[in-house]
Amino acid sequence: MNSMNLLLKLEPSLSFKIWGGEKLKTIKNIETEKSLGETWEISTHPSGPSQLSVNKTNLSELVELSYLLKYIDTSDNLSVQVHPDDEYAHEHENEKGKTECWLILDAEPGSGIYMGFKPEVTRKEFKTALEAGLAMNNYLKFYEVSAGDFFVVPAGAVHAIGKGVTLVEVQQSSGVTYRVWDWGRVGDDGKPRELHINKAMDCLRFDQGFNRQLELSKKEGLFKDVGAQSLYNHPDFKAELINLGKGDKKEIRLAPKEGLTVLRGSIGLDGEIYKAFDSGIATSDGIVLAEAMEECSILLVKNRDS
Structure with a gap:
């Protein structure tokens, strides 16, 4: 890509x-x-x-x-x-x-x-x-x-x-x-x-x-605490949740084929504004700076070979 x-x-x-x-x-x-x-x-x-x-x-x-x-x-x-x-x-x-x-x-x-x-x-x-x-x-x-x-x-x-x-x-x-x-x-x-x-x-x-x-396997209250948490590791994918408070900034390291979606709030990512239910795909290895405009949650998904 x-x-x-x-x-x-x-x-x-x-x-x-x-x-x-x-x-x-x-x-x-x-x-x-x-x-x-x-x-x-x-x-x-x-x-x-x-x-x-x-x-x-x-x-x-x-x-x-x-x-x-x-x-x-x-x-x-x-x-x-x-x-x-x-x-x-x-x-x-x-x-x-x-x-x-x-x-x-x-x-x-x-x-x-x-x-x-x-x-x-x-x-x-x-x-x-x-x-x-x-x-x-x-x-x-x-x-x-x-x-x-x-x-x-x-x-x-x-x-x-x-x-x-x-x-x-x-x-x-x-x-x-x-x-x-x-x-x-x-x-x-x-x-x-x-x-x-x-x-x-x-x-x-x-x-x-x-x-x-x-x-x-049930977990509860996953949107309550700020920070990153691993949700599930499967041979075909890994899912991780990141919760940020308003004004928080966080560097997110991405690998090719790694996807993300914004579950709540809005956030600046790689020069683009992502709102709730917006999704993206990583094109290569690198780091994006996440800047939370409000309280928000991001779901990261790693591909099997990432």
């Missing part, structure tokens, strides 16, 4: 969903009647590559990333679903598996996420209930959430983001999702959305140790 700047601003790929909300459209000044569920901010995945703001070139024409960063906003529950691990995804989909992590940015009172099975739920019990058409959310753990909560969602974990939640997600660069249950609703065509029961049952993890670890 040839540029005078170390950091290049990006434009997201938009993903319209039946469960999408209005917040992302408002923040990004997007005029559409459709429900906007996701903005793929830093992506080279063929299903939704982001673009360079300066010339609208697809980022995928310049680099290949092992991670994908997106914002998600919900007005309804997402389907109960699971993602495969690398081995299963390679064999059945010719793709990577998908482990992801979520940092909650906003949530309506009482809103939350479903993740992991309740204790003692067995594969046989769950499959029988599924075939009987019972409500699958009754078998899952529910976590009420607020801004600053953080969750790791590994491959094999049953999960669903609830309605009224806005979050940022960092994941492996993969598009593989197996729907287990969709709350009995229909899609835009008036028909039930496709489910992937057999593949989902292949991938779901019912062992209690695994599901207990999901609960232990």
Whole structure:
């Protein structure tokens, strides 16, 4: 990537969903009647590559990333679903598996996420209930959430983001999702959305140790303290959060393919103003000076080979 700047601003790929909300459209000044569920901010995945703001070139024409960063906003529950691990995804989909992590940015009172099975739920019990058409959310753990909560969602974990939640997600660069249950609703065509029961049952993890670890991965109050904190290390990406107070200055060392997004507030970076929900990609090794115009938070994501 040839540029005078170390950091290049990006434009997201938009993903319209039946469960999408209005917040992302408002923040990004997007005029559409459709429900906007996701903005793929830093992506080279063929299903939704982001673009360079300066010339609208697809980022995928310049680099290949092992991670994908997106914002998600919900007005309804997402389907109960699971993602495969690398081995299963390679064999059945010719793709990577998908482990992801979520940092909650906003949530309506009482809103939350479903993740992991309740204790003692067995594969046989769950499959029988599924075939009987019972409500699958009754078998899952529910976590009420607020801004600053953080969750790791590994491959094999049953999960669903609830309605009224806005979050940022960092994941492996993969598009593989197996729907287990969709709350009995229909899609835009008036028909039930496709489910992937057999593949989902292949991938779901019912062992209690695994599901207990999901609960232990939760962190809270991550926007409270000024400074940098590591969120999650995965073989394909590393995520780090930096909180700055108004007027703070901080040198941030970047490597090629390292991405960042501003989660809250506004900040000067590499001669550009970045506001909340703006994203950029590093073009080479170097240091940018972050100058916080107000209290703000930045999420940094390192590529596998950075």
